[in-house]
Amino acid sequence: MTAQLIDGNVVARRLQDDIQQQAAAFEEKHGYPPGLGVILVGADPASQMYVRMKRRACKRVGLHSAAIELPEDATQEEVLAAVQQFNEDSKIHGILVQLPMPDQIDEEAVLSAVSLDKDVDGFHPVNIGALAMKGRTPTFTPATPTGCMVLIEEAGIDPSGKQAVVLGRSNIVGLPVALMLNEANATVTICHSRTPDASSYIREADILVAAIGKPNYVKANWLKPGVVIIDVGTNKVDDPSAEKGYQWVGDVDFEGAKDIAGAITIVPGGVGPMTITMLLSNTLKAAHRLAEG
Amino acid sequence: MTAQLIDGNVVARRLQDDIQQQAAAFEEKHGYPPGLGVILVGADPASQMYVRMKRRACKRVGLHSAAIELPEDATQEEVLAAVQQFNEDSKIHGILVQLPMPDQIDEEAVLSAVSLDKDVDGFHPVNIGALAMKGRTPTFTPATPTGCMVLIEEAGIDPSGKQAVVLGRSNIVGLPVALMLNEANATVTICHSRTPDASSYIREADILVAAIGKPNYVKANWLKPGVVIIDVGTNKVDDPSAEKGYQWVGDVDFEGAKDIAGAITIVPGGVGPMTITMLLSNTLKAAHRLAEG
Structure with a gap:
C-alpha cells in the first residue's frame, strides 16, 4: 500500500487563489485591502521566519500587512500598547501575536487584549471557550x-x-x-x-x-x-x-x-502552508465582518 | 474484589463543615454572609429540585441565597435582566443560571452576561477558555x-x-x-x-x-x-x-x-452532593475575592 500524499502546498495554492480574488473584490469595493497586523517580540529565528512567511503570503494574495517588532526584553505595557495600536487601526482587520513570547510577558493578558473582532489567530480566551463548548461557534478558529x-x-x-x-x-x-x-x-x-x-x-x-x-x-x-x-x-x-x-x-x-x-x-x-492560508482566510473574513457588519 | 465505595455525602459533609466555619468567619468580619443568586427559567421538575437542593445547602452552611424564577416562555431580555440584577446586587457574590434553559433563550449570551467575578458555575466562556488552555487558571471551575x-x-x-x-x-x-x-x-x-x-x-x-x-x-x-x-x-x-x-x-x-x-x-x-458543595465553595471564594480584592 502506498499512501496518498497530502500536499499542503497544492491545497493552499487553490485556497489562496480564491482568497486573492476575494481580497481584490474587497479592495475594489472599499478602496483599501484587508490588513493583517503582526506583533513579534524578541529575535527567535523560527518566529522571525514565520512572520516573514506570513507577511510574504499576505503580499502574494493582495492583503496589506504591518508589523510591530519589539525587543526580547520588551515590557508587558509595550506589548499591550502594540496590541492597542492595531486594535484602533481601521486598516488592520486581523491581529496576529506571534507565540511564544518571552517569559516576562503575560501571554493570556496579551491575547485577551486583542479585539475579539480582530482575533484571526483564534486564541482569545472567549474564542477558545467557544471552541471547547458544544453548540458554540467561535468567531475565528486557530x-x-x-x-x-x-x-x-x-x-x-x-x-x-x-x-x-x-x-x-x-x-x-x-x-x-x-x-x-x-x-x-x-x-x-x-x-x-x-x-x-x-x-x-x-x-x-x-x-x-x-x-x-x-x-x-x-x-x-x-x-x-x-x-x-x-x-x-x-x-x-x-x-x-x-x-x-x-x-x-x-x-x-x-x-x-x-x-x-x-x-x-x-x-x-x-x-x-495551511496555517498561513487559514490566517489569510481569517483576515479576509475579519475585514468583511468589520467593513460590512 | 470489592470496590471501595466513594460516598459523596461523607466527603461533602466534611467540606461543607469547613465552608460553614469560613462563612461564619466571613459574616462576622463583614456583617453579611456570602450570597448566591439562582436563576431558574421554566418548570422542569428536575431543575426545580436542583435549585431547591442548592438553596437548602446554602442555608445549612450559613450562605444567603436568593432566587429569580421566570416562566417557561420568558424572553431573552427578561433572563438578561435577572442576570443584571444579581450582577449589581452587592449581597450576591455568586450567580448560578440553572441549565438547561428553554429553546428561545440564547444560553451563551446569558452565561456571558454573568459577571466574571460572580461566575461560580464556571461557565462563562472566558473561564471555559482558560480551562481549555495549558497554563491558564480559570477564576472558577464548573x-x-x-x-x-x-x-x-x-x-x-x-x-x-x-x-x-x-x-x-x-x-x-x-x-x-x-x-x-x-x-x-x-x-x-x-x-x-x-x-x-x-x-x-x-x-x-x-x-x-x-x-x-x-x-x-x-x-x-x-x-x-x-x-x-x-x-x-x-x-x-x-x-x-x-x-x-x-x-x-x-x-x-x-x-x-x-x-x-x-x-x-x-x-x-x-x-x-459534590456538585452542590463545589458551588458553595465557589460562592465562598467569590465572596472573599469581591470583599477583599
Missing part, C-alpha cells in the same frame, strides 16, 4: 488546527465515528485540534509527554495528528494500515548528505509510514 | 467536573499517567472533566453517542467518568479490574419492588461493577 481539519477533509475522510489520536496537547495545536475532532464526532484520545505508552493508542488510530516536535517519533510499525496522518511536526535534523547539512522531518517516520498509511502529509509542505 | 476530580483524589488516585475515559461530551460535565483530567496528566479519551464501540475504550480505562444519562449503560464485563468509576448519571427507572415505584441508578451497572472496580461512587449520593 489557524494550524483549522488547517489540519481542512487537510483531513481533503484526504476524503469524515472524522465522524472514527478513532482519532492527537499526539501533543499544546494550546496552539494539540488541544484545539482535539476539540475540533471531537466536535466533528471523532472519538478522540489526547496523548502527551506523560502518556506511558503512546504507541498503544496510535495503533488503534484511524486519524493521527502528531504535534509534539520530536523528529521521527512515531514509528511505522505503530501504525494501523490505512491511517490518515497529519504531521504538524517540523523538526530540523542534521543530515551531512543534504546540501545544507540538515533536513526538515516530521514527528512521524515518513519513509516507513508512507507504505502503511492511507494518507499522509508531506513535511515540509503539509500543514505549514 | 461544579460537577470539579466534584468529580475531588472524588478521584478522595479515592487516592493520582490521574497522572493513567488512562481515563470520559463517557459523554456535554458542556456541563463531559468536556470540562476531560479537560481537567488532561490537565492532571491523564491520557484522556472522550467517548460519545457517535463512538461505534465505547466498550473497547472502557476496557482499557484506569479511570472512568460516566456522564451520558443512560441507566446501567456500562456493563460489568466492560471494566478493567481496579478501575476507579465516577458515575455522574442519575437516572430514574421504574422499580415495582421499590416503595416509591422507582429507583435512581447511574450510567454504570453498580451491582456488577462493585465486584470489579477498585473504587466506585454510590448513586445517588456520589457526585450529586
Whole structure:
C-alpha cells in the first residue's frame, strides 16, 4: 500500500487563489485591502521566519500587512500598547501575536487584549471557550488546527465515528485540534509527554495528528494500515548528505509510514502552508465582518 | 474484589463543615454572609429540585441565597435582566443560571452576561477558555467536573499517567472533566453517542467518568479490574419492588461493577452532593475575592 500524499502546498495554492480574488473584490469595493497586523517580540529565528512567511503570503494574495517588532526584553505595557495600536487601526482587520513570547510577558493578558473582532489567530480566551463548548461557534478558529481539519477533509475522510489520536496537547495545536475532532464526532484520545505508552493508542488510530516536535517519533510499525496522518511536526535534523547539512522531518517516520498509511502529509509542505492560508482566510473574513457588519 | 465505595455525602459533609466555619468567619468580619443568586427559567421538575437542593445547602452552611424564577416562555431580555440584577446586587457574590434553559433563550449570551467575578458555575466562556488552555487558571471551575476530580483524589488516585475515559461530551460535565483530567496528566479519551464501540475504550480505562444519562449503560464485563468509576448519571427507572415505584441508578451497572472496580461512587449520593458543595465553595471564594480584592 502506498499512501496518498497530502500536499499542503497544492491545497493552499487553490485556497489562496480564491482568497486573492476575494481580497481584490474587497479592495475594489472599499478602496483599501484587508490588513493583517503582526506583533513579534524578541529575535527567535523560527518566529522571525514565520512572520516573514506570513507577511510574504499576505503580499502574494493582495492583503496589506504591518508589523510591530519589539525587543526580547520588551515590557508587558509595550506589548499591550502594540496590541492597542492595531486594535484602533481601521486598516488592520486581523491581529496576529506571534507565540511564544518571552517569559516576562503575560501571554493570556496579551491575547485577551486583542479585539475579539480582530482575533484571526483564534486564541482569545472567549474564542477558545467557544471552541471547547458544544453548540458554540467561535468567531475565528486557530489557524494550524483549522488547517489540519481542512487537510483531513481533503484526504476524503469524515472524522465522524472514527478513532482519532492527537499526539501533543499544546494550546496552539494539540488541544484545539482535539476539540475540533471531537466536535466533528471523532472519538478522540489526547496523548502527551506523560502518556506511558503512546504507541498503544496510535495503533488503534484511524486519524493521527502528531504535534509534539520530536523528529521521527512515531514509528511505522505503530501504525494501523490505512491511517490518515497529519504531521504538524517540523523538526530540523542534521543530515551531512543534504546540501545544507540538515533536513526538515516530521514527528512521524515518513519513509516507513508512507507504505502503511492511507494518507499522509508531506513535511515540509503539509500543514505549514495551511496555517498561513487559514490566517489569510481569517483576515479576509475579519475585514468583511468589520467593513460590512 | 470489592470496590471501595466513594460516598459523596461523607466527603461533602466534611467540606461543607469547613465552608460553614469560613462563612461564619466571613459574616462576622463583614456583617453579611456570602450570597448566591439562582436563576431558574421554566418548570422542569428536575431543575426545580436542583435549585431547591442548592438553596437548602446554602442555608445549612450559613450562605444567603436568593432566587429569580421566570416562566417557561420568558424572553431573552427578561433572563438578561435577572442576570443584571444579581450582577449589581452587592449581597450576591455568586450567580448560578440553572441549565438547561428553554429553546428561545440564547444560553451563551446569558452565561456571558454573568459577571466574571460572580461566575461560580464556571461557565462563562472566558473561564471555559482558560480551562481549555495549558497554563491558564480559570477564576472558577464548573461544579460537577470539579466534584468529580475531588472524588478521584478522595479515592487516592493520582490521574497522572493513567488512562481515563470520559463517557459523554456535554458542556456541563463531559468536556470540562476531560479537560481537567488532561490537565492532571491523564491520557484522556472522550467517548460519545457517535463512538461505534465505547466498550473497547472502557476496557482499557484506569479511570472512568460516566456522564451520558443512560441507566446501567456500562456493563460489568466492560471494566478493567481496579478501575476507579465516577458515575455522574442519575437516572430514574421504574422499580415495582421499590416503595416509591422507582429507583435512581447511574450510567454504570453498580451491582456488577462493585465486584470489579477498585473504587466506585454510590448513586445517588456520589457526585450529586459534590456538585452542590463545589458551588458553595465557589460562592465562598467569590465572596472573599469581591470583599477583599
